[in-house]
Amino acid sequence: MYRLGRVGTGTLSHDLNRWWTMNILRKEDPFLKIGETNDRSTKGHSDYVWALRDISFKVEQGDVVGIIGKNGAGKSTLLKLLSRITSPSTGSIRYKGRIASLLEVGTGFHPEMTGRENIYMNGSIMGMTKKEITRKLDEIVDFAGVERYLDTPVKRYSSGMTVRLGFAVAAFLEPEILVVDEVLTVGDAEFQKKAIGKMNDVAKSGGRTVLFVSHNMAAVKNLCTRGVVLENGTLAFDGTTDEAVNYYLNNNFQLEHGLITDHIDELASYITVDKIAMVLLIRRAPLPAIKSIWRCFLKGQQPSLLKPMSNSNSLIRVRCRWQLIQREHIRE
Amino acid sequence: MQTTEIKPHSKWFDIDIKGLWRYRDLYYMYIRRDIVTQYKQTILGPLWYVIQPLFTTIMYMFVFGGLAGISTDGAPQPLFYMAGIVLWGYFSQCFTVSSDVFGTNANVFGKVYFPRLVVPLSGITSNLLKMLIQLAMFIIIYIYYVFTLPSGTLHINASILLFPVLIFLIAMHGMSWGLIISSMTTKYRDMKFLVQFGIQLFMYATPVIYPLSAAPEKYRDIIALNPLTPIFEAFKYSCLGCGTLDWGGLLYSTIFMCITLFLSVLVFSRTERNFMDTV
DSSP states (O other), X not given: OEEOSOOSHHHHHHHHHHHIIIIISOOOOHHHHTOEEOOTTSOOSOSEEESSOSOOOOOOTTOEEEEEEOTTSSHHHHHHHHTTSSOOSSSOEEEESOEEEESSTXXXXXXXXXXXXXXXXXXXXXXXXXXXXXXXXXXXXHHHTOGGGTTSBGGGSOHHHHHHHHHHHHHTOOOSEEEEESOTTOSOHHHHHHHHHHHHIIIIITOOEEEEEOSOHHHHHHHOSEEEEEETTEEEEEEEHHXXXXXXXXXXXXXXXXXXXXXXXXXXXXXXXXXXXXXXXXHHSHHHHHHHHHHHHHHTOOOOOXXXXXXXXXHHHHHHHHHHHHHHHHHO | OOEEEEOSSOXXXXXXXXXXXXXXXXXXXXXXXXXXXXXXXXXXXXXXXXXXXXXXXXXXXXXXXXXXXXOOTTSOHHHHHHHHHHHHHHHHHHHHHHHTHHHHTHHHHTTOOXXXXXXXXXXXXXXXXXXXXXXXXXXXXXXHHHHXXXXXXXXOOGGGGGHHHHHHHHHHHHHHXXXXXXXXXTTOTHHHHHHHHHHHHHHHHTTTSSOGGGSOHHHHHXXXXXXXXXXXXXXXXXXXXXXXXXXXXXXHHHHHHHHHHHHHHHXXXXXXXXXXXXX
């Protein structure tokens, strides 16, 4: 349960109200009832939303679970709950072993300290003991590839180097459960390959359980054995990776279908090259063009590309015509 | 491998001592970081820890001893003021470090879990090391005075052995009040402004620059209610011979400290669970 808006003078009255209702009158929390679903694109009536609601799933040892979903679906919130950064409003989480979470690369880095000192700092923050870090120091430096800069303050590093160092420390954690949040997209191509390779090692040969959030469908398909799709805070799908990725992609595409028929204004503001081409076609020969385009969309294909338009005025005019024509088509 | 369960409401008394022990390396790292990074790229480095109380003592001698004419109960002025400054400096540092734990560390706390109590504990320990440097300078000036004054004026009491206890009391007082303010500041930031001027005003309510005997009669009881008063008086008695050693006062201070420490750690532990949503 998450409160929107600024934490201002309103909250004192909310707090007092809640304290009065719960402790004195001994009723349920009044604000727990009026939480709404967390759909970020609609305005809604309540100040409280359910960032996550009714999420239940079980992960066995050795599973590599990919958690996918749109922005704002609740993936990072779920990982924060697992990492004990914040606590749930209702329900419980039970786990056996240690959870190490990699939500951001380079947590605890201090710009004035050298690379070596920061390795120790970062490692300790993530839960390694000093002896462990000393033991693995050579491997970490080798993985990061920053040996020359190891004794320079981190503020002198390039941003890519800090990221490499941060990820290298995290890669050598040895927890039973690893929770990773969208960190594999940083660094250059060579490093990304290294990172995904290391994740593969950790997951498949290490026998560890990994929960992996990403928008990179290729990486998810590559690494994960299970897939979970979150949508507006609820669990939409839980199954094999391929099915989950397909569900996620189809769902998003479906939404665009809906946009075309219901929200035609929004369609015109979706300025992609394909749609501008579609609008161009309409100007030339309305009805047959529309029919062929509509068939394309139903099949899930894109219409063929033509020259993109640069004149915005003509776009608006054609948009109106497109609206009119489209509505007639529906009424048929 | 242990099974852990995360639930929304946990028991009232839920302090993670085992977690603190497991993260002791992080505690040392934080102390190291505090000390090493503060004077990077400076020439004088740790010498600045000594210059600040030295100049403050000189100012106090001039203003309070000279202009205002407040007595120092027989002890030489520099020693008297320096004793007060060293201890008070430690208290105010402990308090300031502990009073905005969630605010200053919000970005680290939002990404990683570790027992949050590590941060204020490491803060008071690193300040302890800084205080010891200032204490060394105090001892140097003290030795100078022992040789230059007629013998017998300055003598160290057996109660100097209480010194570690006094330091511990000060640290815990500072930390407990700081933790309470931290926990309240996550939602209502008014407390932050209170800290800044509150500390300055509070210095005048404790016998730092004046001995308790110099306070007017009607205020003496109120000042005696201050749990820090017996600590300062005890320190000045043990090395300068002024004032009295008030065992009752020390006991009162200890009990006060235990109660506030317990409450503050409780409140802190409850706040650390959910503060990321409002800080």
